[in-house]
Amino acid sequence: MVDLTEEEHMAILGSLKPVARQMETYGWETRLSELTEVQVLWLIETAVQEFREAMAEIAAKSEIPF
Structure with missing residues (x-):
């Protein structure tokens, strides 16, 4: 597993909704x-x-x- 930054983790969570919506159609x-x-x-x-x-x-x- 890759060590994610807090920002990367937040971005992954933010990308879940569109993918989940499409998975619902499948x-x-x-x-x-x-x-x-x-x-x-x-x-x-x-x-x-x-x-x-x-x-x-x-x-x-x-x-x-700066």
Whole structure:
């Protein structure tokens, strides 16, 4: 497991909602292996994009140390 910063952890939590909404459309009982390549890629791309956006928001709120 990678040691996450507090900011990274917060960004991961922030990316869960969009991914969870899509998983609801697939069905929570659906195994990852049952999804199409396009569906899996959508989940991954959404998670990465949401993570990036959350990290950018966190960085924008941070104080500049100089």
